[in-house]
Amino acid sequence: MMDRQDIDQLASRLVSLVPPGLAKAHEDLRANFSDVLAQGLRRLDLVTREEFEVQSLLLARTRAKVDELERRVAELESSLGAREG
Structure with a gap:
């Protein structure tokens, strides 16, 4: 199963796809992506x-x-x- 580090790495990759003009939002997006991914994986019953x-x-x-x-x-x-x- 994915651990927190794997989730954070995936969230960082997703943030890297965000256009540079939204640089201020990068950290917020990374945190949000990370939380959403973690919640989704918990629901999968893996x-x-x-x-x-x-x-x-x-x-x-x-x-x-x-x-x-x-x-x-x-x-x-x-x-x-x-x-x-």
Whole structure:
């Protein structure tokens, strides 16, 4: 997730796009851009890379377990079919 420094850098880049005639407003704009960006990012419900990696590993383990259980069920169904038929 973006930290405050990343947000400030992005805000500074946005301010650099403002025409030079508005130089007096640059600092106010930078602060406003920074606040708006921070608020917008907080609303996005983002997760950290670490949280994402943990969930990815958990999902992979769960997928492997489901695959193994499906294989076992298929074996049991097969052996039941052999007994009945």
